[in-house]
Amino acid sequence: MTSVLAIGLVLVTSLVIGVYGVRAARSTSDFLVASRRVSPNWNALAIAGEYLSAASVLGLSGLLLKNGLGTMWYAVGFAAGYVAVVALVAGPMRRSGAFTVPDFAEYRLGAPRLRKLCGLVVLVIMLLYLVPQFKGAGVVLSLVSGTPYWVGVLLAGVVVSGSIAAGGMRSATYVQAFHYVVKLAFIAVPAIYLVVHAGPETRAEALNPEWGTHFPEATPVEFTVDTDFSLDEPVTVTTPSGDGVELSAGEHTVGQGTEYVFPEGATIPHPDGLPELGSERWSTPLLDVGGYPLFETWSTLLAITFGCMGLPHVIMRFHTSPTARTARRVAVGVIALLGLFYLFPMVYGLLGRVLTPQLVLLQGTDTVAVVLPAQAVPGSVGTVLTALVAAGAFGAFLSTSSGLLLALAGGLSHDLFQGSVPRLRLAVVVGAGVAVLLALPAQMIDINVLVVWAFTVAASTFCPLLVLGIWWRRLTLAGAASGLAVGAVTATGAVGWSILFTTPAGWVTVLLAQPAAWTIPLAFGTMMAVSGLTRPPDWAEHAVLRLHSP
């Protein structure tokens, strides 16, 4: 109940700030003029607020609990993406006067037809990014209020599309800035409290995974899906009827709906295909899901770092700065804010291994940040801490998905169809509807897997388009179009294949699940090779030089 109240409070405060913020921003004739009155500090806060999604607030700690320390590379990638943004696109994009990638393509290559292709890619990226946000909202709501998962997803879709259609948070920089503060405070305060409260024994256990992972108390585990797991040593579990069942060491398969109570101190069984909690593989800080840790880490880093600059809602944000110079400086401020935030998700993952390891068996690790406080601190303090994290997660979901949905709707109504404002409203509703439908079957897919998929597509499509468009005079329309098509098809297809179908373990699986290492060079290569075969127009050099003239 407290959590529902806290979420409601974040919602109401956002709406209030939004109403006043929108008024302030709309009172001048031009969006850009209005944003000139926003100081770079506020602007950086707002960008960080929009950027920190459910993937950062819930997904990181959950994946750390499940896959191990290597997960923190995701966070590093999210921050490093802004270094690439500062170095490669922030200034020139601001000078181009283009709000979106399709706009930029039109400026640089002078081809209206490329708009449709770009619009399609925007659609794919934004949907892939929206689905995990809705998933996060559904999971959090069902945890704190007991409603089924689908109710939360549906409610999230209605709230976000409703709040945008009713007037929008579009230019409300202050709302996004408020959300950064909410997210930071609501994840940092419980984290610090938990670390202090946990006591020296739990802290030492969290920092020494090699001591093994045990159930901290007699823990009932209800398997919601069929689960394969293996045990290192035999254990006697209790069924709800009170009978003892002896599970031998080795492989086990339990059916959906089975309920076992594991005794205190028993070693955690490890589900099939996951690293053993606390093992060397878990505690080595490299991403190791398929058995090639260095390759997987590098491929993921490439996807996230280069994907960041191709994300439509990131690019749109450069225009809230009055000049190219400020745009670059604001992006540097964002890195500092992200680095500060990313100190905390690790706390939940590490303590979660000690205090709530059963989440791995339940395939519900994305909920660890919300479940942990109540588990670690019984009583009203725990309830309040849970409420804080839940509200922070909801703020994350709200600000990110609003930005995403607007970028999606903009792509739908401006680039794919000739649009007007009523059409934009319709596009918001349609976009949210599709994302909700896709999020319903996605409950078991990790938030971060989906988010990195979106980053991979962005890195294999818009990243080469922007980088070559800004820094290489010989890019041509044919080159850009073929590179975009190749990158979009390979990146979307590879990850989709690896999620939908099982592939033989080994290189094939890894290359499909982490395709950035080959799709990004492929997209760059295609763009450059096809551009080499065609001639750029005479004015191409001027278009490029213009991007770099202060």
Next chain:
Amino acid sequence: MSPRREKLTSPQTRIALARGNRPAQHLLPIPGPVDTEAARKLFHAQRRTAVRTVALLTVLLFGVSGAFAAFPVLGHVRLGGVPLSWLLLAAGIYPLLFGLALWHVRSAERVERRAAREAPRRDEDPGRKR
């Protein structure tokens, strides 16, 4: 009283919308730099700075993760009870990223200032600003 709302679109979108489905009759209005030679020089200097920053970023990210793979001992050496590799990954790398970005901005702005200083000498057109 709330002021009237305005529809806000970027210049490029306005051009595209105004054109509708008709093919482009004339190319986009790209205001060319007055002094092409100076602009080229500035472009190359900026590209060098960008390449340097991206190269350093690659070395930093791949280097640190490569070190974790090559030297497992980083996970066993402890600093205040925390494995060194965890500390590096969780906290140590962000100041480096921030410093790298800051350095890039400083360099890029220096290049721009130098270009602005040289512009009046190179450019004989008295109407040009800067």
